[in-house]
Structure formats: structure tokens, C-alpha cells
Amino acid sequence: MILTLAVSGYRSLRDLVLPLDRITLVTGANGSGKSSLYRSIRLLAEVAQGQAIASLAAEGGLQSTLWAGPEAFSRRMKSGEVPVQGTVRKNVVSLKLGFADEDYGYAIDLGLPADAGRSLFSMDPEIKAEALWAGEALSRSNEIAGRNGPTAKVLNSQGQRIPVYQNLARFDSMMTHAADPKDGLELLVMRERMRAWRFYDHLRTDRDAPARFPRIGTRTPVLSADGGDLAAALQTILEIGDEVALGEAIDDAFPGASINVTVNEGYFELFMTQRGLLRPLRSSELSDGTLRYLLLTAALLSPRPAPLIVLNEPETSLHPDLLEPLARLIARAAEKTQVIVVSHAHDLVGTLAKLSGCVRYELRKELGETVVDAEELPRWNWPKR
Incomplete structure (x- = not known):
């Protein structure tokens, strides 16, 4: 550490x-x-x-x-x-x-x-x-x-x-x-x-984000910086990582939801099933906030924990209701990895600041x-x- x-x-x-x-935790005003x-x-x-x-x-x-x-x-x-x-x-x-x-x-x-x-x-x-x-x-x-x-x-x-x-x-x-x-x-x-x-500050969630499209996949214990290999990274967690933690993290943020990954001629694609919907949603259909939360989940639950992960404004695009689940996800990751969080989100910072082994700088x-x-x-x- x-x-x-x-x-x-x-x-x-x-x-x-x-x-x-x-x-x-690092926070402070703009500039x-x-x-x-x-x-x-x-x-x-x-x-x-x-x-x-x-x-x-x-x-x-x-x-x-x-x-x-x-x-x-x-x-x-x-x-x-x-x-x-x-x-x-x-x-x-x-x-x-x-x-x-x-x-x-x-x-x-x-x-x-x-x-x-x-x-x-x-x-x-x-x-x-x-x-x-x-x-x-x-x-x-x-x-x-x-x-x-x-x-x-x-x-x-x-x-x-x-x-x-x-x-x-x-x-x-x-x-x-x-x-x-x-x-x-x-x-x-x-x-x-x-x-x-590892550094995560450019996890794209826009319409043309790499994570929204099927992609050739191999075992991926570490999510890439742009999140383009999200489907393969999540499937790797399901197979050789903490499958229970992954399910709990998704249910914590989206009660009753689950994910699955399909493969078609080597191309991995992510689907998410949500309560009340008659069919699963492709990653291309997910909201920016939902996709970002899944990206952060894949990064923080890596089967190959890093000595240090630095997150820059992870709250971007997230609904306020997702900040507490994200804080719990970061806390779980911190059991194996040192984490630095640079954030504007008072709710996220406030929740994490209550944990033991946490220091906050404004x-x-x-x-x-x-x-x-x-x-x-x-x-x-x-x-x-």
C-alpha cells in the first residue's frame, strides 16, 4: 500500500x-x-x-x-x-x-x-x-x-x-x-x-462507446481503460472471479436485474435482464448511467486485483440512487486493492468517508x-x- x-x-x-x-478521497471545488x-x-x-x-x-x-x-x-x-x-x-x-x-x-x-x-x-x-x-x-x-x-x-x-x-x-x-x-x-x-x-477516467458511455457493441473476446481479468472489452471482462468474473459479488453488486444497484453474455462467432455481447421487461436489453440499449455502473463493476471486481486503482469522477452519468451502491462496491474492492477516488459527489464521498481505513482531503x-x-x-x- x-x-x-x-x-x-x-x-x-x-x-x-x-x-x-x-x-x-480527493474532493474540492472546480479548479x-x-x-x-x-x-x-x-x-x-x-x-x-x-x-x-x-x-x-x-x-x-x-x-x-x-x-x-x-x-x-x-x-x-x-x-x-x-x-x-x-x-x-x-x-x-x-x-x-x-x-x-x-x-x-x-x-x-x-x-x-x-x-x-x-x-x-x-x-x-x-x-x-x-x-x-x-x-x-x-x-x-x-x-x-x-x-x-x-x-x-x-x-x-x-x-x-x-x-x-x-x-x-x-x-x-x-x-x-x-x-x-x-x-x-x-x-x-x-x-x-x-x-x-490502473486508472479509469475515460470509460465511455456515449452512443458510439466501444462497450456498446459486440467485440471479439478472450479471457479478460483486467478491464481496458476505455471499457471496450466489458462483455469479456464480466464473463471472466463469472467464470474465474467472484460471481457472487458480481451478482450482489448488480442487484444492489438494480434490484432484480441480472446480466448474461452471449458469443456469436467469437464476438462477445452483453445483455441485461431487468424486472418488468419482457426481453433482455443489449448493451447498446442501456442508459449511460447503467452502462457506467457495469463498467465500474467490471473494473473493481477484477479477478486480478491491482495494487492501486485510481478513479477520476466515477459518478459521471450516475443517478444519485447509484452512488451508495457504488460506494459499497468501492469498499469491497478496497479489501484487496488500494483505491484513490477523485470526486465531486458529496454523497459518494460522504458514504466512503465513514469507512475505517479511509482518509479524505478537500x-x-x-x-x-x-x-x-x-x-x-x-x-x-x-x-x-
Whole structure:
């Protein structure tokens, strides 16, 4: 389970360190930074996929994603005595992401390229530093692997830090290139954990949504990000997952309803039988809210539980009556999976907040910066360049 999440210099997240729990709820007004927090977690996961640089480029490059305010706020700026204005920068420009779980911690520092203006790729950020450590906070004594510039070192069995790469490309992470069963086992373990994180924010329910049409199916223990393999995912739960939990989740939201999947020449199609109707409805006939609930059910009852699932505004298209069943579904999933929920829905957040092992954060903006009140901030150190 992830214990601490840290973000620095990403959009409105100037310097944020949050303790997480089995269920972490993130809420707040529009523009408070919820989407930025969600995207920062996703960007961290993309480091393990080797896609972080491309993802930042798609957002407009590092310059577009960096904190746009001053490096620090003076006391007089905060009180309104003087206007907010830039000051002489003391530290380098950087975007930093990190987390610590029960075993290890990892952090990455991305900065501006040294050859800015001399290459057609000068908008690409560079990886300046990385660190993997044992325990909750980085220190010199517990660092297992580290990267500064082009050099990556790992701690060997004799307690020596040996270089495993001395010319690592500025756009390559040690997560993807130095993870090795022999010399970088901890890196390999952490990389695979991060690759197993799941994000659901684009579960389409519109008229042309992939989930509405028959589709070639194979065993699908993990629902795809767009939900196009919904029928196969639900059938997989029925065959090798928790069939009872699936039936209870559907009956909880739609009393007396049930689902079944048919196969025609390899194409899987979902049908739903509802009380009072003389025939089952195809997925193409279901309402947006009904289809979204089924998509979330398939995601949360996966026969292959993820170490982390992040849901971004799962309440979209749902009738208020479905929020409590959804909360119960999330609570059931949290028995095996850590869940982060970013939501506007007060009923959903309120129901989940009553559960043990749940922490709630309400984001707000102060002088353009996302801030949050936390009872006790965990200790955190960033790797040095």
C-alpha cells in the first residue's frame, strides 16, 4: 500500500506531500487542483512504462506543466500587503514526483534540457535525478539505487554502490533500463508494481462507446481503460472471479436485474435482464448511467486485483440512487486493492468517508496554489541532482 504521495512543481501543485490510506478521497471545488493531482499520479505510473516524457510533451511540454507562480510566497504576499510577484530564483526549475509504500520509495526529478534551443527536441524534459530507497523517507543510508545525470548506480550484495549505467540517455529512466533480476532486483519489483496500477477516467458511455457493441473476446481479468472489452471482462468474473459479488453488486444497484453474455462467432455481447421487461436489453440499449455502473463493476471486481486503482469522477452519468451502491462496491474492492477516488459527489464521498481505513482531503486554492489540510505530514526528502 502506498503510504505517501509527493508532487512538486506540477501545475498548481507547488509542493504537496500527502499521507494515503486504503481508500483516499480527493474532493474540492472546480479548479482546486483535483485533475492535476490525478494526472500527477498517472504521470508517475508512466515513468515505469517509459512514457513520461511523451506524456509531458502531449501536455504541451515541461514549460506548460510547471508551477507558474513564484518559487516561494513571502509573508507579506500571503497577507496581501504586497502583490504576488517573482523573486530571484534560488533553486533549479524542476518537476518532481514520488511515493513511498510499505517497502520502498521512489522519486524522480525532471528539468529543462541543457541544450535548449540547439535541438528540435529541446522541448523534451530531461531526467535529472532518480532514487529508490528502503523505508518511508530517502536518506543516504537507505538508498538502494540512484541516478544523477547519465549515471545510474545500485547497491550490490556487498553494500557497495556500483554503476550499472554510465551513459543513460536523458530521456530514459533507470526504472526501465537498470531494473535487473541480478543487480537491480528492487528496481524490477518496484517497476512491476507501478506498471500494475490502473486508472479509469475515460470509460465511455456515449452512443458510439466501444462497450456498446459486440467485440471479439478472450479471457479478460483486467478491464481496458476505455471499457471496450466489458462483455469479456464480466464473463471472466463469472467464470474465474467472484460471481457472487458480481451478482450482489448488480442487484444492489438494480434490484432484480441480472446480466448474461452471449458469443456469436467469437464476438462477445452483453445483455441485461431487468424486472418488468419482457426481453433482455443489449448493451447498446442501456442508459449511460447503467452502462457506467457495469463498467465500474467490471473494473473493481477484477479477478486480478491491482495494487492501486485510481478513479477520476466515477459518478459521471450516475443517478444519485447509484452512488451508495457504488460506494459499497468501492469498499469491497478496497479489501484487496488500494483505491484513490477523485470526486465531486458529496454523497459518494460522504458514504466512503465513514469507512475505517479511509482518509479524505478537500483541495483548495490559495494564491493559485493547491493546498490541503492534513493532520500530520509525513517526512519526505527529494533526491539531489
